Amino acid sequence: MDGSGLDSDGRQFAKASEMWELEIGTGSAGGEGNGTCCGGGGDKRRDWYRKGIAYWQGVEASVDGVLGGYGCVNEPDVKGSDVFLKPLLADRFGKQKRHLVALDCGSGIGRVTKNLLLRYFNEVDLVEPASHFLEAAREKLSSEGDMDIDTHKAVNFFCVPLQEFTPEAGRYDVIWIQWCIGQLPDDDFVSFFKRAKAGLKPDGFFVVKENIARQGFVLDKEDNSITRSDLYFKELFNQCGLYIYKTKDQKGLPEELFAVKMYALVTDKPRVGKSKVPQYKPAKQAWNSCFYLLNYRMSGGGTWWTFITCNIFSVQLTHILKTQL
Numbered sequence: 001m002d003g004s005g006l007d008s009d010g011r012q013f014a015k016a017s018e019m020w021e022l023e024i025g026t027g028s029a030g031g032e033g034n035g036t037c038c039g040g041g042g043d044k045r046r047d048w049y050r051k052g053i054a055y056w057q058g059v060e061a062s063v064d065g066v067l068g069g070y071g072c073v074n075e076p077d078v079k080g081s082d083v084f085l086k087p088l089l090a091d092r093f094g095k096q097k098r099h100l101v102a103l104d105c106g107s108g109i110g111r112v113t114k115n116l117l118l119r120y121f122n123e124v125d126l127v128e129p130a131s132h133f134l135e136a137a138r139e140k141l142s143s144e145g146d147m148d149i150d151t152h153k154a155v156n157f158f159c160v161p162l163q164e165f166t167p168e169a170g171r172y173d174v175i176w177i178q179w180c181i182g183q184l185p186d187d188d189f190v191s192f193f194k195r196a197k198a199g200l201k202p203d204g205f206f207v208v209k210e211n212i213a214r215q216g217f218v219l220d221k222e223d224n225s226i227t228r229s230d231l232y233f234k235e236l237f238n239q240c241g242l243y244i245y246k247t248k249d250q251k252g253l254p255e256e257l258f259a260v261k262m263y264a265l266v267t268d269k270p271r272v273g274k275s276k277v278p279q280y281k282p283a284k285q286a287w288n289s290c291f292y293l294l295n296y297r298m299s300g301g302g303t304w305w306t307f308i309t310c311n312i313f314s315v316q317l318t319h320i321l322k323t324q325l
C-alpha cells in the first residue's frame with residue numbers, strides 16, 4: 001500500500017499514507033469507517049468529497065462528459081466489458097434461469113447500465129451522487145425503446161455517494177464499479193466493500209473496472225480522485241476480504257490514457273480450477289489392457305493361460321490403485 005506516488009501538481013509522496021495524511025487528515029490506509037461516512041479526518045475528509053462532487057456537478061451530462069472528453073472510449077470499453085462479463089455469468093450461475101439483478105456504482109448518466117448491464121440483467125439499480133447525471137440516466141433509461149422494459153429495466157436510482165451507501169442485503173448478482181472508486185480514500189474503499197458484500201446473492205460477485213497506475217498511485221487534484229496501481233488494488237481487495245476470480249486488461253484504448261483493468265471479485269476463496277492434465281483412471285486403464293491382451297491373444301500371441309493370469313493381475317492392480325489413489 002505504501003508505494004510512492006505523485007499528484008497532478010508534480011508533488012512526490014514517499015508513501016500513500018503521507019498523501020492521505022495531507023489530503024484527508026489520516027494516514028491510516030485501510031482503517032474502518034463508521035459505517036456511513038466516513039473514517040477519521042473530519043473537515044479535511046469532507047472537503048475531499050466536496051471538491052470531488054463539485055467537479056462532477058460541473059460536467060455536462062453526456063457520454064463525452066463522463067468519459068473526460070473521450071467519448072470514443074465508450075465502444076471499446078463496452079465491448080471489453082461484454083467479453084469479460086458474459087463467460088463469468090455462465091461460469092458463476094450456469095445455465096439455470098435466474099432473475100438477474102445488478103447494481104451500477106458511480107453510474108454517471110447510466111452509460112454502463114444502458115450499453116451493457118441491461119442486456120444481461122432483468123433489473124439494474126443505479127447509485128450516483130451527481131443529481132443531474134442521475135436524472136439524465138432516469139430519463140434516458142425510461143425512454144429508450146430497444147430493450148424489453150418489462151423484463152430488463154432500471155429500477156432504483158439512488159442519489160448517494162458510495163461512502164454513504166449500503167446496498168440492500170442479498171439483492172444483487174453483480175455489483176459493477178467502474179471509473180468511480182478512485183473518489184474514495186482507502187479506508188472508505190474498504191468499508192464500502194465490506195458493507196456491499198452483504199448485498200450480494202450466493203455466487204454473486206463484484207466487477208471493478210478502473211484505471212491503473214504503473215506503480216504506487218497518482219492523485220488528480222482537479223477531481224480529487226486517486227489512480228491506484230494493480231498492487232495497490234490487490235492489497236485493498238485483500239483487506240476487504242475479497243478474492244480475485246478473474247482479471248483482464250482492457251484493450252483498444254488511446255495510448256495516452258491510463259491502462260484499464262477489470263477484476264471479478266468474490267467473497268469466498270475460489271477453488272483451484274479443474275486440471276487440464278488428463279487424470280489417471282484405473283478402471284478405464286484395466287479395460288484397455290484387457291482388450292489389448294485379448295487382441296494380442298486372438299492374433300496368436302501368448303497362450304490362454306498367460307491371457308487369464310495377466311487379466312487377473314490387471315484387475316487386482318486396478319483394485320489396489322482405486323483404493324490407494
Ligand SMILES: C[S@@+](CC[C@H](N)C(=O)[O-])C[C@H]1O[C@@H](n2cnc3c(N)ncnc32)[C@H](O)[C@@H]1O
Nearest residue numbers: 056066106107108111130161162178179180183
Ligand atoms: C468517470 S465518471 C464514470 C461514470 C460511469 N461509471 C461510466 O463509466 O460511465 C465518474 C463518476 O463517479 C461519480 N462519483 C464521484 N464521486 C463519487 C462518490 N463519492 N461515490 C460514487 N460515485 C462518485 C461521478 O459523479 C461520476 O458520475
